[in-house]
Amino acid sequence: MNDVSFLPHARLDDLIQLLLTQGFRVIGPRVRAGVIAYDTIDAATQLPWGWRDAQAPGRYRLEQTAGSRCFAWANGAQAIKPFLFAPREPLWQARRAAGCFEVQELVPPPRPLAFLGVRACDLAALAIHDRHFLGGLHPDPYYAARGEEMLLIAVNCTHPADTCFCAATGDGPQAAAGFDLALTELDDGFVAQAGSQEGRELMQALVLAPATPEQRAAASQAIGLAAAAQTRRLPAPERLRRLYQRLDHSRWEDVGARCLSCGNCTQVCPTCFCHREQDVPALEGEATVHERQWDSCFSAGHAWLHGYQVRPEIRQRYRQWLTHKLAGWQAQFGRSGCVGCGRCISWCPVGIDLTEEVEVLLAEAADGA
Structure with missing residues (x-):
């Protein structure tokens, strides 16, 4: 099967509904309280269509435009970290019982999560967290439970903020690894690339047409321009x-x-x-x-x-x-x-x-x- 297909904007909701029928809780970007934040979604209409962000040192603003895209922005205040490494969570509880204490571990039950719109920089951050929480002799059971059944749909960045410098760290704007499906948005849809067997099966279930050479070239050019637009740097x-x-x-x-x-x-x-x-x-x-x-x-x-x-x-x-x-x-x-x-x-x-x-x-x- 062709690993690079085209997903029209009109079919994006088909992808979300497919994930829901497979039992996933779908997490995607939404406009909330003046920012773009990841939250539960159940329809493509809930995505930030036409929204743009303007970022500078000490400044974040959103602007509604007449644009036809839903990922024409750089990032919000949070990545997907809070869904895996919870900001606040119980680890265990102790209860008095017959003159002693009974201790019970409070590991959350696994629930399939599908993240839509993960950026390349945040995939790189996820890899660091996986190594920290899951590597070594004592993996973190709480982090492991939340990420046990996880599907990652990345979106390559084509509209970096003034504060972005992922090209300098080698972590973007294109997702290189760690995704099941990677999307690059054009005016009428997405060039979709599978990164795993699960991603290939999603594209196959959606019956997507192969991306044309022109669409693939436009996607590649947009990513290249996003890298070239970044002015901030970090030393080697x-x-x-x-x-x-x-x-x-x-x-x-x-x-x-x-x-x-x-x-x-x-x-x-x-x-x-x-x-x-x-x-x-x-x-x-x-x-x-x-x-x-x-x-x-x-x-x-x-x-x-x-x-x-x-x-x-x-x-x-x-x-x-x-x-x-x-x-x-x-x-x-x-x-x-x-x-x-x-x-x-x-x-x-x-x-x-x-x-x-x-x-x-x-x-x-x-x-x-």
Whole structure:
């Protein structure tokens, strides 16, 4: 079977209905509270048809246009991370019973999830999370349960935001791996490429015609233009590792004076996975629930070690985040923790741009210093 077909806009709802009949909960982008956010959908009409985004440091705005596309935007405030690594979830509960405690693990039941509209940068972030949560000797059962039956339909980006730099990190704008089906939107539909047997079976069930050479060329050109339109850059990985040689740079004081330590950057980041755990006792005193909640290395409690605050100053917290994200992760995962989505730039209340900060920090080290 041809692995590259054409899905007209008018047939997009057929794809969604097919996924629903197969038992999937379909998650797709919707306009909610002034942003594009992933949520449950059951019809193509719920997608953001004609919407565009305008992003800049500290700024995110949506605009309704007369356009005929539903993916003519870069990204929203969140990727698919909250659906797999829940912002807040119970891990286990303990209940008093006959003079002792009974402990019960609270692993969520698996439910098939089909994600529609996943961007290349977020697929790269998912691969990092899979390695973190599922690799090693002790896989995370909560993350594993949520992603056990998952189907990923990617959409190659053709309208990057001003804050995007996925081309510089090698993570976009075209999805290279990790998808079941990848779509590239044109004015009248999508060039669809299968990335797995499940994706091929979806295209076969929809009885799609092969994409014409002209459609394939238009899709390739749109992706190339999206890459060329990106102006922000990150240095190569070996240069990023030099951030650890710049721990006393005066720039940390400068960015620390601007940073609010609000943690917005870590909350919108598709790769951050810092969390804290706490016990929530029931009012009657007979039971307690142990839960996990997203945390941030910008919070004061995150660096609290046995009565001592390791990073009491904001400049130290920003330094920890930036050096770990871009340099320390390389030792852990073989790459930096940044996939170039630019969310941390857009959603920073004061518009701090990590690409600008890195450029200043490494400027004096450009010749090998």
